[in-house]
Structures are given as C-alpha cells and as structure tokens.
Amino acid sequence: MPPPIAEDCVLLHHKFKLFQNMSQNQHLKPPVEVSYQKELEALATHDKAPKPATWKLSPQAVRTFILGAEKPLVHKGEEITISRKFFGNDALIERCIVTLAGNRGLMLVGEPGTAKTMLSELLSAAICGTTAHTIQGTAAVTEDMIKYSWNYALLLAKGPVPEALVPSPLYVGMRDGLITRFEEITRCPAETQDALVSVLSDKVMTIPELGQEGHLYAKAGFNLIATANTRDKGVNEMSAALKRRFNFETVRPISNVNLEAKIIEQESMELLRSNGIEPQIDTDLVGLLATTFQELREGVTKEGHRVESPFTVMSTAEAVSVYYQSALSAHYYGEEAIAPERIVENLVGAVLKENEDDLGRLKAYFDVVIKQRAISEEGLWKKYYEASGRLK
Amino acid sequence: MTLQDLFSQSFNLTTNTVFFPVRHHSPACSWHLERVFEEYQPDCILIEGPEDTNHLNPLLVHSDTETPIAIYYSFHDKGGMLGEKDKRYRCYYPFLDYSPELVILKKGLEHGVKTEFIDLNYPNILLASQEQKGLRKEGRKQAYGDEHRLFQSHYIQTLCEKEGVRDFNELWEKHYEVNGLGKSTADFVHSMLGYCYYARIEQSEESLEAEGCLARERFMAEKIREAQEKYDRVLVVTGGFHTLGLVELLNAKKPKKQKVRKIKPEEVGTFPMAYSFREADQVMGYASGMPHPAFYQKVWDNIQSSGIDDAYRLTVRDYVVRTGRAVRKLEEPLSTADEIEALNLALGLRDLRKKRDAGVYELLDGVHSCFIKGELSDMNATPLQEMGKLLQGERFGNLCDEAPVPPILEDFREQCQKLKLKVATNNSQEEALSIYQKPTPT
Numbered sequence: 001m002p003p004p005i006a007e008d009c010v011l012l013h014h015k016f017k018l019f020q021n022m023s024q025n026q027h028l029k030p031p032v033e034v035s036y037q038k039e040l041e042a043l044a045t046h047d048k049a050p051k052p053a054t055w056k057l058s059p060q061a062v063r064t065f066i067l068g069a070e071k072p073l074v075h076k077g078e079e080i081t082i083s084r085k086f087f088g089n090d091a092l093i094e095r096c097i098v099t100l101a102g103n104r105g106l107m108l109v110g111e112p113g114t115a116k117t118m119l120s121e122l123l124s125a126a127i128c129g130t131t132a133h134t135i136q137g138t139a140a141v142t143e144d145m146i147k148y149s150w151n152y153a154l155l156l157a158k159g160p161v162p163e164a165l166v167p168s169p170l171y172v173g174m175r176d177g178l179i180t181r182f183e184e185i186t187r188c189p190a191e192t193q194d195a196l197v198s199v200l201s202d203k204v205m206t207i208p209e210l211g212q213e214g215h216l217y218a219k220a221g222f223n224l225i226a227t228a229n230t231r232d233k234g235v236n237e238m239s240a241a242l243k244r245r246f247n248f249e250t251v252r253p254i255s256n257v258n259l260e261a262k263i264i265e266q267e268s269m270e271l272l273r274s275n276g277i278e279p280q281i282d283t284d285l286v287g288l289l290a291t292t293f294q295e296l297r298e299g300v301t302k303e304g305h306r307v308e309s310p311f312t313v314m315s316t317a318e319a320v321s322v323y324y325q326s327a328l329s330a331h332y333y334g335e336e337a338i339a340p341e342r343i344v345e346n347l348v349g350a351v352l353k354e355n356e357d358d359l360g361r362l363k364a365y366f367d368v369v370i371k372q373r374a375i376s377e378e379g380l381w382k383k384y385y386e387a388s389g390r391l392k
Numbered sequence: 393m394t395l396q397d398l399f400s401q402s403f404n405l406t407t408n409t410v411f412f413p414v415r416h417h418s419p420a421c422s423w424h425l426e427r428v429f430e431e432y433q434p435d436c437i438l439i440e441g442p443e444d445t446n447h448l449n450p451l452l453v454h455s456d457t458e459t460p461i462a463i464y465y466s467f468h469d470k471g472g473m474l475g476e477k478d479k480r481y482r483c484y485y486p487f488l489d490y491s492p493e494l495v496i497l498k499k500g501l502e503h504g505v506k507t508e509f510i511d512l513n514y515p516n517i518l519l520a521s522q523e524q525k526g527l528r529k530e531g532r533k534q535a536y537g538d539e540h541r542l543f544q545s546h547y548i549q550t551l552c553e554k555e556g557v558r559d560f561n562e563l564w565e566k567h568y569e570v571n572g573l574g575k576s577t578a579d580f581v582h583s584m585l586g587y588c589y590y591a592r593i594e595q596s597e598e599s600l601e602a603e604g605c606l607a608r609e610r611f612m613a614e615k616i617r618e619a620q621e622k623y624d625r626v627l628v629v630t631g632g633f634h635t636l637g638l639v640e641l642l643n644a645k646k647p648k649k650q651k652v653r654k655i656k657p658e659e660v661g662t663f664p665m666a667y668s669f670r671e672a673d674q675v676m677g678y679a680s681g682m683p684h685p686a687f688y689q690k691v692w693d694n695i696q697s698s699g700i701d702d703a704y705r706l707t708v709r710d711y712v713v714r715t716g717r718a719v720r721k722l723e724e725p726l727s728t729a730d731e732i733e734a735l736n737l738a739l740g741l742r743d744l745r746k747k748r749d750a751g752v753y754e755l756l757d758g759v760h761s762c763f764i765k766g767e768l769s770d771m772n773a774t775p776l777q778e779m780g781k782l783l784q785g786e787r788f789g790n791l792c793d794e795a796p797v798p799p800i801l802e803d804f805r806e807q808c809q810k811l812k813l814k815v816a817t818n819n820s821q822e823e824a825l826s827i828y829q830k831p832t833p834t
Contacts, residue, residue, distance in 0.1 A: 059744050090556055095761050098740035104733055109767045230767045247761040250768040
C-alpha cells in the first residue's frame with residue numbers, strides 16, 4: 001500500500017476532528033444551563049448577596065450573568081469570564097429580574113427574532129438552574145397540557161391517586177418553586193390561556209379529582225415567563241384579566257448597526273463552533289449584512305433616504321442565519337472565503353417568506369441604494385451590488 | 393493641583409473663604425448648602441450670577457414671590473461691538489425653589505448677611521466669548537448658568553456604562569441627588585468637586601477662553617479678593633466647574649485682570665419675570681440642567697415636610713398614584729393593583745441598583761412595566777405620556793407686587809383681564825368670544 005500523501009492526512013485528520021466534535025456535542029442545542037454551566041457555578045460561589053426564596057443566584061448575580069462582568073471570576077482554579085449575553089437594553093433586564101422576584105409574571109412581547117426566547121432561557125437558567133419546565137404554546141394546546149393530566153393505566157387501576165397524576169411544567173414549577181416558561185402564549189386559544197388566571201392571581205391550582213387534598217399551593221420562588229410574538233397573534237386577544245397578572249416588557253430589535261454586527265459575529269461564531277468548524281469571521285461582510293438589515297428594517301438608509309421595508313420581519317436572528325448559512329456553504333463547498341453572491345442568495349431566502357412583493361422590494365433596495373453606494377464607496381459594496389445579479 | 397489639594401483648600405470651614413460647588417437647580421446641593429450656612433455662619437456670601445442685577449434680589453426673595461421665576465436679561469447692541477449693529481441678545485436665569493442660588497440668597501438676606509451676585513454681566517460675557525461659542529451660540533434659548541461642560545466630557549459614556557445607568561442624568565440622580573442626601577456634607581462636596589475636577593481637567597485653555605469661562609472666573613476672583621479684605625468668612629457659591637479655576641486664580645501671585653467694558657444703561661434691560669416649569673425645563677434642557685422640574689419640586693417639598701429619609705419614596709409613590717388617576721381620567725383601565733405593582737417594581741429596582749432610594753428613573757421603569765399592557769407603541773403609551781406631563785409640571789410663578797413690570801406687559805395683562813383671557817398657562821386655550829352680546833354697562 002502506498003504511503004498516504006500529506007494532503008490526504010490533513011483531510012483525514014480534519015474529518016476525524018469533525019466526527020469527534022459532533023459526537024461530543026451530541027445535542028443540537030444544549031440547554032442554557034449546560035452551555036453556561038461554568039459561569040453559573042462561578043457566580044454561585046462568589047455570590048454573597050441575599051437570594052429570594054428558592055433562587056440559585058441573587059438578583060445582582062442574575063444581572064451579572066446576563067449583562068456580563070469586566071473581570072473574570074476564579075472558580076476551581078480556572079478563570080471564568082462572564083460574557084455579555086444580551087445587548088441593547090440593560091434597564092429591561094433589570095426590570096425583568098425584579099418582576100420575577102415579585103407577584104406578577106413576566107410577559108416578553110415583540111417581533112420575531114428579537115431574542116425573547118433566549119432571554120427567557122437565560123433568566124430561567126440563572127434563577128432556578130433549569131429551563132426544562134416549558135410549555136410550548138400552539139393552537140392545539142389544551143387545559144390539561146397547561147395544568148396536569150393522568151397516567152390512564154394507573155388511573156384505571158388505582159383511581160385518582162397522586163401517583164397517577166402527570167404534572168405539567170406549570171405544575172412542577174408551582175410545586176417546586178421554579179420558573180415555568182410559556183412560549184408563544186398568544187398562539188393558544190383564549191379559553192385555554194384563561195386557565196392561567198386563577199393560577200397567577202391566587203397562586204393555587206385545584207385538582208378536583210384528588211378531593212380534600214386537591215390543592216397545589218405554589219411554593220415561594222415560583223413564577224412564569226411568557227413570550228408573545230406580535231407579528232402572529234398579538235396580545236390584543238388576551239383577556240384583560242390575564243394581562244393584569246403580568247408585567248409587560250417589549251423587546252425591540254437592535255437599533256445600533258455596530259451592535260447588530262457584533263451580535264451577528266458572536267452568534268455565528270458559536271454556531272460554527274458547535275458544528276466543528278473553526279470560525280473565521282469576515283467583519284467587513286458582517287458589517288455589510290448588518291447595514292442591510294438595519295436599513296431594510298427601519299425603512300431608511302444611513303444617508304437618510306427612505307426605502308420600502310419588506311413585509312417580512314428582518315430580525316437579527318435572520319441576519320445571523322444568513323451569515324451562518326453562507327459560512328457553511330463556503331466551508332463545505334471548499335471556498336476560501338464567503339463570496340458576496342452567497343450572502344445575496346441566502347438573503348433571498350430570509351426575505352422571501354410571506355409576500356412575493358418582498359423580492360421586488362429587495363431588488364429595488366439593491367438597484368437604488370446599493371448601486372449608489374457601489375459608485376461612491378466602491379470596494380466591497382461594489383462586489384455586493386454586482387452579486388445582486390443573482391436576484392431573480 | 394490634585395483633587396485632594398482642591399478639596400482641602402476650597403472646603404475648610406476654619407478658613408476665611410469656603411467654596412461651595414453647585415449644580416444649578418439641584419435639591420441635594422441646596423440641602424447641603426443650607427447645612428454649610430448653619431455651620432460656617434458666613435458674614436459675606438458671593439454667588440455666581442450677573443453682578444448688575446443685584447438690585448433685583450429683594451424682589452426675588454420676597455415672601456410674596458413664588459417660583460418658577462427668572463431674570464430676563466436683554467442687550468441691544470446698537471453700536472455693533474459684537475460685530476453686528478443693532479442686534480439684540482437675550483438670556484434667562486431661571487430660579488426654582490430648590491435652586492441653590494435662590495436658597496442661599498434667601499438665607500443670606502434673611503440673616504442680614506452681605507449677599508450678592510459677582511459674575512460678569514451678560515454683555516461682557518458675550519464680548520469675552522468667540523462667535524458661536526458659549527452664550528453666543530445661536531439657535532436656542534440661552535440660560536445664564538449653562539453647564540453643558542459637566543456632561544459632555546469623554547469619560548461620561550464609559551462612566552455610565554460602568555455604572556450601568558442609561559445616561560448622565562441617571563448617573564447624577566443616583567450618586568448626587570439620591571445617594572448624596574445620605575452623605576455627610578464634606579463627603580458630598582468632595583464627590584461634587586471630584587466630578588467637576590475630572591470634567592474640567594480635560595478641557596483646553598483655548599476652549600475655556602473661547603467660551604468666556606476664564607474671563608468670568610477672572611472677574612469673580614477679583615470680587616472674591618475684594619471681599620476677603622473686608623470680611624472674615626466668605627462663602628462662595630458657584631457652579632462646580634468653576635471652583636478649580638477660581639482657587640487657582642486666587643492662589644496666583646499676579647493674576648490676570650479681566651477688562652470690563654462699560655455698557656450704556658439704555659442698551660441693557662434686566663427684569664424679573666414669572667416663569668413656568670415648562671420653560672425652565674426647556675431652557676435647562678438645552679443647557680442640560682436636571683429634567684423633570686415638578687418631580688424635584690415635590691422631592692424638595694417632601695424634604696421640608698418629612699425629612700431626607702422619606703422624601704424620594706413619598707415622591708415616587710405620589711407620582712405612581714397621580715399617573716394612575718390621570719390615565720383613568722382618560723378612561724383607560726388601570727387599577728390600584730397596577731399602582732401597587734409599579735411602586736413595588738420601583739422599590740425592587742432601587743435595591744437591585746443599590747441606590748439609597750428610588751428616584752425618577754425607577755418611577756419611569758415601574759410605570760413602564762406595570763401600566764402598559766401589551767407591546768409598547770405609540771398607541772398604548774398613554775401612561776408614559778401622562779407621567780411625562782406630570783413630571784414636567786404646569787406651575788407658573790408669580791412676582792410680588794413691588795416688582796417692576798414693563799409697561800407693555802402691564803397693558804397686556806389688563807387687556808387680558810378685561811377680555812377674561814387666561815394667561816397663566818402653557819397650554820393653548822380656546823376661547824369663544826361673545827361678539828354678539830350687547831356691551832355690559834361699565
């Protein structure tokens with residue numbers, strides 16, 4: 001057998017590494033409490049401030065977890081940096097934390113892709129160490145999915161006994177004094193949503209089947225974080241009684257181009273790493289993408305001219321997706337660097353979701369704004385404009 | 393000069409001159425200034441203010457005079473000494489109940505202490521400033537005690553980020569207004585000086601000269617020197633930005649004198665005038681004085697009636713309730729439960745942010761989260777809008793009867809009274825005139 005050629009060795013080694021990484025990161029997306037386990041442990045060790053009820057960290061430490069700390073903490077001989085995980089509105093985070101320590105639930109509302117879910121996961125992981133107790137709101141959610149259901153075999157065999165009860169995430173949260181998350185609450189039928197009203201006001205769940213013992217009183221530390229997407233069904237249909245049980249926080253899209261570019265960079269790097277690819281971010285291209293998204297979202301260019309915004313939501317999450325897809329294409333199809341053509345192709349995928357006219361709006365943006373910039377600034381903008389020939 | 397030197401030289405109550413650094417219209421500065429007056433017992437008080445308006449002082453402190461008031465200063469440059477012939481210039485010097493200058497003016501005159509303004513007069517400040525700099529900047533209302541330099545320095549943004557506050561005003565309220573009330577007066581003055589010192593040292597001599605700042609300090613330093621020869625305990629009350637400049641000038645062996653041009657009396661008009669919270673807010677807004685005048689008025693009133701420990705909490709509570717009522721009047725549903733939660737949120741944020749008490753920012757946050765049901769947009773922002781109006785306030789001041797009123801103003805007021813037109817308001821009014829009614833016999 002001829003000895004392996006140098007290039008083959010490199011390729012083999014790379015494939016082996018990829019395989020190794022993928023089998024280590026068996027989960028597509030590990031929960032927040034696992035991804036940031038070291039940070040949470042480090043914070044807990046150094047946390048001397050008082051904690052409400054069952055909270056794992058004090059409100060101050062929860063704040064530090066989400067907003068980051070300048071100096072790293074030393075934990076088990078290692079220096080742990082507490083990274084900033086949420087950008088753009090520190091006061092919002094503070095209000096969320098104080099709300100969760102109080103009587104009312106927290107309702108995060110906003111457009112899709114503004115990191116509401118991510119925020120609810122961060123808060124939950126920091127406060128009670130888990131994000132597992134989550135109800136996913138869909139149009140098919142029924143009351144037993146919110147409260148409790150039964151193990152029917154046991155039910156038939158032994159009757160309505162506590163062992164036969166299958167607790168919902170809400171039930172577990174109340175029983176153990178943990179945070180329950182309710183994603184996309186407004187997608188649930190209004191009648192089902194209202195099952196929450198008595199739970200949130202009196203903090204008790206009645207289980208009539210258990211007779212005298214059929215009352216679950218929420219343990220201190222229990223609270224609810226709900227998210228609502230305002231593009232689909234807004235909170236307009238939510239009953240006033242239920243709205244009163246929440247403090248509302250509107251999560252806005254990022255309004256600062258540099259901040260958005262930073263987020264695209266950070267998120268893309270993490271996604272690429274979890275795929276076993278060593279990320280090499282093209283910051284100029286990221287800047288280009290961030291500008292595109294800002295301008296199309298706000299409907300105004302950095303020179304101050306109006307553009308027609310696409311109907312579809314141009315969220316930061318979408319921007320990350322565009323970059324990530326482009327980076328993956330470049331990697332797997334053996335390209336040296338991400339070509340602007342790739343960005344444009346993936347941009348079409350991001351924009352063309354709901355409304356056919358959005359393609360026209362995107363074309364108009366390129367033909368007017370990018371063309372002008374290609375002439376005045378040249379360089380990457382010129383390549384970007386030339387790549388827009390791909391828009392069909 | 394180091395900060396420590398500045399402090400030990402400027403604020404030593406055993407020496408013959410004490411400098412008290414203020415931010416204009418700051419309740420905390422006023423409160424501490426009153427304490428210094430009690431302790432130091434000055435026999436002369438010198439204040440940063442136009443030296444040619446001292447004749448108006450008795451009117452400003454008169455018991456019948458109610459704030460907000462202002463000194464209106466106009467200058468008609470007939471001869472064009474500033475470059476353009478016949479051009480008119482004007483500026484305002486507002487006073488609120490909690491303005492340190494007014495507070496010390498009252499205290500001084502009440503106790504028979506020699507109290508006066510010692511700053512360069514307005515035309516001379518204009519002369520000493522380059523075009524479009526300082527008070528010669530066009531396009532906005534000018535406030536005499538412009539202190540924009542206090543919050544435009546480079547390190548402010550970094551400081552705000554490190555402190556986890558949104559902007560300079562929140563930083564100020566946290567450390568000086570709210571926390572400042574709990575500090576000893578010496579600590580308060582030290583931290584005031586610290587802030588002003590670092591804001592000052594990064595300014596170049598040229599820019600300070602161009603804005604007329606150094607000219608004013610030279611003039612004031614001379615006045616201080618004169619007073620030091622006659623009096624034993626001189627209290628100097630100026631914007632904190634000037635303290636370093638003044639101390640250095642007084643230490644100098646041969647300080648440069650400021651040339652003062654004589655201005656023809658007929659070219660100058662100085663009048664006390666009734667002012668409003670809204671106007672004060674706008675003028676101060678441009679000069680970036682503290683916003684929300686009605687809020688701090690309430691804080692000041694609460695300090696007088698309930699003491700410093702409860703003043704902020706009571707004010708926040710009061711505003712939560714009043715905002716709730718204002719919103720309910722517009723028939724939007726808001727309950728006492730919402731108000732309770734808003735107050736709880738404000739107090740919780742106070743603890744998280746490690747502030748001594750909840751201030752206007754905690755109030756804004758509380759109302760934001762608890763009064764708004766749904767996604768925040770222009771259509772459901774009523775609670776924030778109503779609260780904004782209440783924070784600014786609608787109050788109008790009143791001058792005592794002895795105040796000179798320009799004839800045209802007197803005539804205007806008489807006409808309005810005859811026609812039953814309301815003038816003491818900032819809002820636009822609608823009046824239906826009874827033009828068909830037969831004239832009532834006079």
